[in-house]
Amino acid sequence: MILSLFFTRGVSLETWINQGLFDREKLIYEEHLKQGNLDKVYWLTYGSKDKVLADKLKKENRLHKDIEVLQMPIFFNIPKIGSYLYSLFLPFIYKKELKNSDILKTNQMDGSISGVISRWLYKIKFINRTGYTLSIFTKKQNASKFKQYFIELNEKITYKYADVNIVASNQDKNYLINKYNLDGKTIEVIHNYIDTNLFKPLNLQREDKLVFVGRLNKQKNLFNLIESVSKTNLELDIYGKGELKEELINFTKELKAKVNFKGVVDNKELPYILNQYKYYILVSHYEGMPKTLLETMACGCICIGTDVDGINEVIEDKVNGYLAKEVNVSDILSILNKIDFIDNSKVSKNGIDTINNHFSLNTIVIRERDLFVK
Numbered sequence: 001m002i003l004s005l006f007f008t009r010g011v012s013l014e015t016w017i018n019q020g021l022f023d024r025e026k027l028i029y030e031e032h033l034k035q036g037n038l039d040k041v042y043w044l045t046y047g048s049k050d051k052v053l054a055d056k057l058k059k060e061n062r063l064h065k066d067i068e069v070l071q072m073p074i075f076f077n078i079p080k081i082g083s084y085l086y087s088l089f090l091p092f093i094y095k096k097e098l099k100n101s102d103i104l105k106t107n108q109m110d111g112s113i114s115g116v117i118s119r120w121l122y123k124i125k126f127i128n129r130t131g132y133t134l135s136i137f138t139k140k141q142n143a144s145k146f147k148q149y150f151i152e153l154n155e156k157i158t159y160k161y162a163d164v165n166i167v168a169s170n171q172d173k174n175y176l177i178n179k180y181n182l183d184g185k186t187i188e189v190i191h192n193y194i195d196t197n198l199f200k201p202l203n204l205q206r207e208d209k210l211v212f213v214g215r216l217n218k219q220k221n222l223f224n225l226i227e228s229v230s231k232t233n234l235e236l237d238i239y240g241k242g243e244l245k246e247e248l249i250n251f252t253k254e255l256k257a258k259v260n261f262k263g264v265v266d267n268k269e270l271p272y273i274l275n276q277y278k279y280y281i282l283v284s285h286y287e288g289m290p291k292t293l294l295e296t297m298a299c300g301c302i303c304i305g306t307d308v309d310g311i312n313e314v315i316e317d318k319v320n321g322y323l324a325k326e327v328n329v330s331d332i333l334s335i336l337n338k339i340d341f342i343d344n345s346k347v348s349k350n351g352i353d354t355i356n357n358h359f360s361l362n363t364i365v366i367r368e369r370d371l372f373v374k
Contacts, residue, residue, distance in 0.1 A: 001372065004042040004101040004118075005029070006090075009111030010083040012047025013054060013069060020266040022062075024291070025107075027195055027361055028368070030064045037369045041067045042097050044090060044114070046083050048074040070094050087111050091118040098122055103372055109134040109151075112158040119161055127371060128162035131192055132288025132310075133172045135179075140286055141219070156180050159187075164371055166190050168289035171309040188371065192289045193364035194298055196356055198268070201300035202275040209235045210336075211277040211301070213270065213292040216242030221283045221306070221327050223251060228283075228332040230257035236281070237262050239273070274299040279339060283324060283332050287311050297321065298355040302344045304335055314359075320350040 016022040032038040041064075047053070050071040057063035073093065076086040091098060091114055098104070098118050105127045106112045112128055119126035135152050143151070159165055159180055165187045167173050173187050210229065214220055216238070226248065229236045235258040238248075245261065252259040265273060270292075274280070280296035280303045287293075287310025294314065297303050303321035305311035315321035322339070324331040357363075 001038050001103065002040045002042070002101045003029075003032070003038050003103040003105055003372075004044060004098055006104070006106050006111055006114045007043060007045045008108040009087050010046050011107075011111075012045050012072075013043065013050040014047045017053070020264060022267075024195075024267045026063065026067070028193060028365060029067060031361060031365050032369070033064050033066050035365065035369075037365070037372060039066065042070055042094075042101065043067060044070045044094060046072045046086065046111075048072050048077055068097075070097060083111075087114045088117070090114045091121055095121075098124070103127060105129055106158075108132075109155060109158065113154060116158055116161050119163075125164075126162045127164045127166060128158050129166040129190075130172075131168050133167065133175060136172075136175065136286070136309075137219075137288070152179075162186070164188060164374070166368075166371075168192050169310060169313050171313060172288070188367075190364055190367050191359050192291050192294060193361045194291060194294045194355065194359055196298055196360045199271050199274075199295045199298040199355075201352065202271065204272075204275040206278045207276060208278050209237060210279045210281050210304075211237050211239070211274065211296070212281055213239045213274075213296070214282070214290070216240050216244045216248060218244070219284055219286065221285050222248055224327060224329050224332060225281065225283050226252055226257050226259055227255060227329050228336055229259060230255040231329075231333055232336050234258065234336060236260070237277070239263065239265055270295060271299060274301060277301055278344075279304060281305070282311060283327055284308060284311065285327055289313070294355055294359050297351040298359075300348045300352055302339065302347055303351060304339070306332070314354070316354075318347070320347060320354045322347075 054069035280301040
């Protein structure tokens with residue numbers, strides 16, 4: 001059985017590596033190959049140098065030999081419009097490989113038009129997978145009406161013509177059924193996965209510090225987090241990059257908060273880092289199904305979040321973590337002022353069990369395998 005994966009529009013193999021995502025993103029495809037669920041996987045990427053990079057990774061034994069990268073031709077390297085044009089022409093450029101495939105699969109909604117066109121042309125089973133619902137995110141980011149219209153049109157077409165739609169949360173499933181009048185039988189909730197052989201407790205000495213891992217943007221509500229931390233004796237370490245980095249650093253200095261900016265780390269380094277912290281905090285305005293929350297919970301950290309979609313589907317308040325009712329400073333601070341006075345050993349164990357039972361790599365591989373042959 002051969003699967004063709006359409007990368008997110010504009011995303012290359014090089015992007016995965018530079019953003020520290022490669023080791024995490026490749027796992028599910030390598031596991032399918034190891035278990036014999038798939039014989040070959042094509043990655044259709046948006047990098048014009050990805051083939052050379054893939055060959056190098058194979059020589060270093062960092063990429064499975066049966067994953068073949070089909071890169072974007074260099075003449076699509078046109079600023080702003082190149083990736084859009086390529087997403088339309090891709091099904092014709094790689095006609096031979098796609099016709100030879102048994103399953104077509106997307107990685108996110110942006111760029112899914114390649115999968116839709118290929119489904120129409122070659123009548124191959126099309127699995128539309130998204131880690132988050134794009135129209136929800138762009139609406140909350142106040143995207144223009146023009147942009148929102150085309151995103152929703154793309155979603156409507158893709159969800160209609162896909163044989164199976166995979167979403168990461170029950171909130172996403174309910175939203176899509178109501179918005180596009182979809183048959184719920186075509187939508188499967190398969191959570192994001194993590195490698196529980198990698199992300200697990202390591203019995204290291206943990207500091208009574210907070211850690212955040214993620215993008216430094218408005219969605220993550222970091223100004224309210226930093227202000228909350230400034231009103232406590234707690235210290236916060238932030239891992240990640242984003243457009244708000246300089247503003248956040250200046251804000252931290254103004255408040256004299258105990259906040260340290262640690263930069264970006266590769267995903268494979270995270271287990272050792274996370275095991276050195278007692279608390280993880282994610283106070284976003286909204287989420288899809290945040291992988292860093294899953295990874296941190298698997299490592300035994302006490303996880304603190306806000307009661308918003310995506311987070312509250314993972315954290316059950318006072319059972320496997322803690323939820324602030326709102327995203328404001330007052331509610332975040334209320335949780336932070338309590339954490340030193342709670343026995344968290346049971347909460348930590350419940351968190352680890354949650355991940356092992358519902359979010360482990362092997363659990364998700366089994367769910368996907370069943371969809372391949374359904």
